[in-house]
Amino acid sequence: MPALINPSILSADFANLERDLHAISTADAAHVDVMDYHFVPNLTLGLPVFERLVEVSPVPVDGHLMIADPDRWAPAYAEAGAASVTFHAEAAQAPVRLARELRRLGARAGVALRPATPVEPYLDLLAEIDMILVMTVEPGFGGQSFIDGTLPKIRRARAAISEQDLDVHIQVDGGVSRDTIERAADAGANVFVAGSAVYGADDVPAEIETLRDLASRHVH
């Protein structure tokens, strides 16, 4: 399985998002964080901006919705053309219904788990989704430090996916850098979101390549 690097534009220049999307044209996807001041104590962007980002992005868009009531709001992000739409387990009323709707609209469906949210309730439902996003920080802000206590959850999720012989990705998001990416990959993650590590680098394409190389040695 290849290691996929999805830089988060949360650490880009919000006045130059098109330019900063082009800066990551060698990445596998652009991770776009939608925050609503309700599910998390931060506000980023909503559907009109998201739709334009999908139109101008040189790479597929990976939407991460940190919003309340995703059952109501998430399908429009799939309709906007996102390659994947990930909603939070803690916010969804009917996650399987929502995941089916996102897939019907042509997006890959992801379920995100805050650090203290267990993966176990989802292990029998893996066939209904395309990705589990294990948050490796509390969602809401870039630049936080990686929580190592999330690694056992990644291991358990990967073991269940392998056991069921499914093609479900495990994405990690938060504090992913040269210092942490190898242990996340070793635990079983194969999609890596990095915001500050990529956009804070002097040479953005080189940083993407470095992260991909480090992760690739450990993805299994």
Ligand code: DX5
């Ligand atoms: C945080 C967001 C992340 C954020 C990661 O809630 O979901 O995508 O951009 O930023 P870093 O990589 O700086 O921890």
Ligand code: ZN
């Ligand atoms: Zn994110």
